[in-house]
Amino acid sequence: MDEGQGVDHRLARGTRLVLASHNAGKLAEFSALLAGYGITVLSAGDLALPEPEETADSFTGNAVLKAVAAATAAGLPALADDSGFCVAALDGAPGIYSARWAGPSKDFPAAMARIHTQMGDAADRSAWFISVLCLAWPDGTVQTFEGRIDGRFSWPPHGTNGHGYDPVFAPEGGGRTFADMTDAEKNAISHRGRAFDLFRAACLPLD
Structure with a gap:
């Protein structure tokens, strides 16, 4: 991680931040997480930025690839998430x-x-979500933050909120899936929420 030289890498109020994603669900989630910090969130789709091919072999590698591509193309700081089930x-x-x-x-x-189908009758139903956030700056600096939450694969799917694999993931300690939770409930414990907490402490305005 290159921290740069003599540059303040904490976002300031009034900053325009590119979310390096064309996923409407992620845009809504990050817009909610960033509410109150005075930061304008633009998506890569808003700016008609191409989606880079995710060729890395890790969540961190793909997050860096996407954030750097967006920051370079837009000339603005860019935040990318690479996450998976x-x-x-x-x-x-x-x-x-x-x-x-x-x-x-x-x-x-x-x-x-x-x-x-592929799990069949496997006794081990454990599953987890991982999220890596990467904040890339036009000067080439990147900062990465990883969050994880463990739970189990829950079948059949249930719940109407969330997106992606949320309807089949039940966090440890309860029977509800992410899709059964409100946005606030999910963000408080999710892999992305945990990565965001680290990002917030290091990169968001202090006042």
Whole structure:
């Protein structure tokens, strides 16, 4: 992680921040998380930025790739998230390929059904979400933050909130899935919320 030389890498109020994603669900989630900090969030889609190919072999590598591409193209600080759903019985799959399992049409019900089918009657139902946030600056600095939450694969899917694999993930200590929770409940404990807490402490305005 290059911290840069003589540059303040904490975002200031009034900053325009690019969210390096075309995912409407992520944009809504991050807009809610950043509310109150005086930061204007623009998505890569708003700026018609291309989506870079995610060629790295880790969540951190893909988050850096996306954030740097957006910061370079827009000339603004950019925040990227690379996250995925990992299932113990599938050796951590779909993992970094979570979005690709849903295909170009983002068919997450089909992806969840695929996990269920491939798990079969496996006794180990444990699963986890990982999120890595990367804040990239036009000067080349990158800062990364990782969050994780453990739980279990819950079948059949239930709940109407959230997005992606939320309907089949029940965090430890309860029976509700992420999709059963309000945004505030989910953000308080989620992998992305935990990564965001680290990002907030290091990068968001102090006043």
